Amino acid sequence: MSRAAIRYAKAILQKANQNNTEAVVFGDMQSVYKTIEGSRELQTVLQSPVIKANDKKEALLKIFSGQSEATHILINVLVDNKRAPLLRAVAKSYIDIYNDHQGVKAATVITAVPLTSELEANVMAKVKELTGSDKVTLKNEVDPTIIGGFILKVGDIQYNASISNQLGNLKREFSKSI
Structure with a gap:
């Protein structure tokens, strides 16, 4: 901004x-x-x-x-x-x-497919655990390039549990060992 x-x-x-x-x-x-x-x-x-x-x-x-x-x-x-x-x-x-000012925490979750209500509830629980706030707004962005899993962003915190990230980590490990 x-x-x-x-x-x-x-x-x-x-x-x-x-x-x-x-x-x-x-x-x-x-x-x-x-x-x-x-x-x-x-x-x-x-x-x-x-x-x-x-x-x-x-x-x-x-x-x-x-x-x-x-x-x-x-x-x-x-x-x-x-x-x-x-x-x-x-x-x-x-x-x-x-x-x-209202104490509302904004979270963004990026998934390969739209969130189901069950998965959304799990993500909300994780965000509440991370932030300690009961007031959370959740925005879902769909990005098929992450293949699977999710990326969670809450303020300055980013938790990357995407398949593409895990594959990238594997590739880096193989590159180091060669």
Whole structure:
């Protein structure tokens, strides 16, 4: 995350705290992040130097018309300061900062196939054991190149139990012995 995105996220969180709307804005930021992340066209519009600032602002305010006043203020400020491309990063930073303040730990598990509910429960138990937190959000990413097993990321910790990692270790051991 860029420093600017973090500063904007902290500012919007401070404003939301003053109005007791931090949870509402959290929902907004999740929506904003998912919308921008899922739309190449919107990402292109935000990045484009050719599209006028007023057109960007108008488009964003229409797309996010159902969001809170704080989110509309953020959009206005970002566009006015020629920082519209930061909107996705600001939303992500807000989500991370909010979760951190709430004691929510975010974990990512990368598997070769989508998680079953049974495996998800086992992963959640492991994350709770590692973090000591009952508040955990789990994101599953599918990457067939890991062949099998999983890679678990929680904060700075990464636990790699993938087949591709084990095969790589075996290859390195054979290379050393030859």
